[in-house]
Amino acid sequence: MRATLFGGPGDITVGERPDPRLETPTDAVVRVTLGCVCGSDLWYYRGVNPHALGPIGHEFIGVVEQVGADVTTLRPGDLVVAPFTYCDGTCANCAAGWTGNCLHGGSFGNHGIDGGQGEFVRVPYADATLVKVPGGGHSDTTLKSLLALSDVMCTGHHAAVSAGIEPGATVAVVGDGAVGLCAVIAAKRLGADRIIALSRNPTRQALAREFGATDIVIERGDDVTKLIMDMTGGLGVDAALECVGTGQSMATAFSIARVGSIVGAIGVPHDSVVPIDTVIFRNVGLRGGVAPARRYIPELLDDVLAGRVNPGLVFDYETDLDGIADAYTAMIERRATKSLVRISAGQ
Structure with a gap:
C-alpha cells in the first residue's frame, strides 16, 4: 500500500x-x-x-x-x-x-x-x-x-472539560490553531456565555467567532493579561484553556485565570513551566493532558x-x-x- x-x-x-x-x-x-x-x-x-x-x-x-x-x-x-x-x-x-x-x-x-x-x-x-x-x-x-x-475536537473538548466550564462562564482560549478553535466550540457547547479567543490571524478570528467566540484579542504577554483583567473587572476568567504548549501560552493562561479557577492545558509542552506561586497563592489549578x-x-x-x-x-x-x-x-x-x-x- x-x-x-x-x-x-x-x-x-x-x-x-x-x-x-x-x-x-x-x-x-x-x-x-x-x-x-x-x-x-x-x-x-x-x-x-x-x-x-x-x-x-x-x-x-x-x-x-x-x-x-x-x-x-x-x-x-x-x-x-x-x-x-x-x-x-x-x-x-x-x-x-x-x-x-x-x-x-x-x-x-x-x-x-x-x-x-x-x-x-x-x-x-x-x-x-x-x-x-x-x-x-x-x-x-x-x-x-x-x-x-x-x-482535535476531542482534544479541545478535553481542555474545556478539564477546566470545569459551567453554564454562564467567562472563558479564554489561548491558541488559535485547530485545537484552540475546537476548544471554542467545546466552551460554547458546555454553556459558556463569554468566550475570549486570543488570535492575530484574521481567518482564524472569523472562524472563532463562527464557533462562538464573543471577543477577539490580539495582544500578547503583559498586554493581554492587563486587557483581559480589565475586561473581567479585575477578576480574570472562570476558565483558561491552554491550547499551544509554549512557555508564553502557559504563562498567559495562568496570568488571566481568576482565583479558584482551573487552567485546562492540552498543548504539547515545549519549555512551558507551571507557575507554582500562582497555583499556591491564587488557588489556580491545572488539569488536562492527553485527551x-x-x-x-x-x-x-x-x-x-x-x-x-x-x-x-x-x-x-x-x-x-x-x-x-x-x-x-x-x-x-x-x-x-x-x-x-x-x-x-x-x-
Whole structure:
C-alpha cells in the first residue's frame, strides 16, 4: 500500500509499506478515506520532538475491510472514526475513563503501527478502539467533522472539560490553531456565555467567532493579561484553556485565570513551566493532558450528526497523498490551519 513515511526532520515522502493484515483475533483492517496532518506532526517534522522512522499520522476515518474472529461490534463496510490512540477498553486506566493512557495501547503512525496518512491501517483492539458511525450517505461536510473527532475536537473538548466550564462562564482560549478553535466550540457547547479567543490571524478570528467566540484579542504577554483583567473587572476568567504548549501560552493562561479557577492545558509542552506561586497563592489549578478521545467521541458524534457542531471547518487545505509534503509545509507556513488528506473514495 501507499503511505506517508517520516524519514527524519524535514523528510516527508510517500512510499510503500506492506499491506496490513490481521495479526490477532481482536484486530481490524480499515481502509482510510480521510486523514489529516496534526500540529504535533509538525513538531516531528521540525525535529523538535522524536518520532520513529516510518509511518506517520494518527487521525483518520475509514471503512472496515476485515475483522478478526473475536471482533463482535464491527463488520466489513462499517464507517468508523478512529481515535488517535488505540486502547483495549479493559485495563485499569481504560476502566477509569483514561483511554488515552491505556496500559496496552499506543498511538497510530508511530513505532511501526500503521498511520492515518496511508491507505490502510491495522487497528488493534478494534471493538474497544473504533467508533462506528450510524447511517450512511453522509455529506462531505459531515465527513470532515467526523475526521475532526479523531483528535482535535476531542482534544479541545478535553481542555474545556478539564477546566470545569459551567453554564454562564467567562472563558479564554489561548491558541488559535485547530485545537484552540475546537476548544471554542467545546466552551460554547458546555454553556459558556463569554468566550475570549486570543488570535492575530484574521481567518482564524472569523472562524472563532463562527464557533462562538464573543471577543477577539490580539495582544500578547503583559498586554493581554492587563486587557483581559480589565475586561473581567479585575477578576480574570472562570476558565483558561491552554491550547499551544509554549512557555508564553502557559504563562498567559495562568496570568488571566481568576482565583479558584482551573487552567485546562492540552498543548504539547515545549519549555512551558507551571507557575507554582500562582497555583499556591491564587488557588489556580491545572488539569488536562492527553485527551481520552475514545471516551468523548460517542457524545460528540451525536452533535456532529445532528449538525449542532461543525468542527470540520478547521480544514482549510485539501490534497491527496501525492501532495502530502505541501500539506505539512502549508501548516508550517500558516497558509493552512489544518490540512486534510483525501486517501480513498467512499464511506
